[in-house]
Amino acid sequence: MATFNSYQSGLHNVGSFQVSSSPYATASLDINPGPDFASDPVVLQIDFDRVSKFIIVKNEVSVDLADAPLRLGFSENGVKGTNYIVLFNDESFSADYKVSRLYLMAHTAVSASASVHAGMTGIHKNQLEHNWSGSLGVG
Numbered sequence: 001m002a003t004f005n006s007y008q009s010g011l012h013n014v015g016s017f018q019v020s021s022s023p024y025a026t027a028s029l030d031i032n033p034g035p036d037f038a039s040d041p042v043v044l045q046i047d048f049d050r051v052s053k054f055i056i057v058k059n060e061v062s063v064d065l066a067d068a069p070l071r072l073g074f075s076e077n078g079v080k081g082t083n084y085i086v087l088f089n090d091e092s093f094s095a096d097y098k099v100s101r102l103y104l105m106a107h108t109a110v111s112a113s114a115s116v117h118a119g120m121t122g123i124h125k126n127q128l129e130h131n132w133s134g135s136l137g138v139g
Contacts (some may be wrong), residue, residue, distance in 0.1 A: 011051065011120050019051040021119025027060070030137035031070045032107035043076050045110065046102040047114055050126050053119040055099065060113040065089065069107035070114055081103040087114075100125035116133045 015031040026046070034042035061068040069088045073079035074097075085093055086107055098121075106112055 011123060011127055015114040016121050016123055016138060017053055019122075021104065021121060022050075023061045024048060024052075024060045024120050025116070027115040027118065029104065031104050031112040031114055032108050033111060041080065041105055043079055045076070046104065046129060048100050048118065048120060050100070050120045050125055052097060052099050053121050054094065054096045055102065056092060056094040057087065057102065057104070058115045058117075059087040059089055060115055061089045061128040063090045067108070068112040069113040070111045071103075071105045071107050073105075074099060074101075076103055077099040080102045098128060100128045101137045109118045 029044060029046075031044060032042055034040060044106060057072050059068070059070050071079045071084040071086055071087050072093060073084040075083070080082055082131055083104075087093055102116065
């Protein structure tokens with residue numbers, strides 16, 4: 001009797017990342033440093049219901065305004081620690097990353113504004129088992 005492996009979408013299935021993704025977009029995210037930025041900064045967590053194919057994060061503060069940098073990371077510990085990416089006014093970051101959440105935080109005591117765009121695969125977020133800790137260079 002022959003056995004057949006069932007074909008399923010998943011993290012290690014190339015086809016799951018070759019097909020067009022479903023759009024995710026949000027804008028005008030207020031990245032508020034919080035009243036006690038030095039000791040307890042506010043972190044904004046963006047949750048996706050599925051695993052991303054790519055992400056684009058933009059600091060929406062105009063270059064004509066006061067400096068309002070923000071931090072982008074892949075764990076709360078990362079953005080509060082040393083494992084993050086800084087986006088300055090009107091700067092964006094894009095990458096082909098498989099993630100189910102992002103973390104944004106003000107880099108200074110000045111509020112920023114951000115937008116997040118992502119391409120979502122058909123892979124449910126529960127299949128992405130690892131949880132970035134914010135250590136070993138993974139933010």
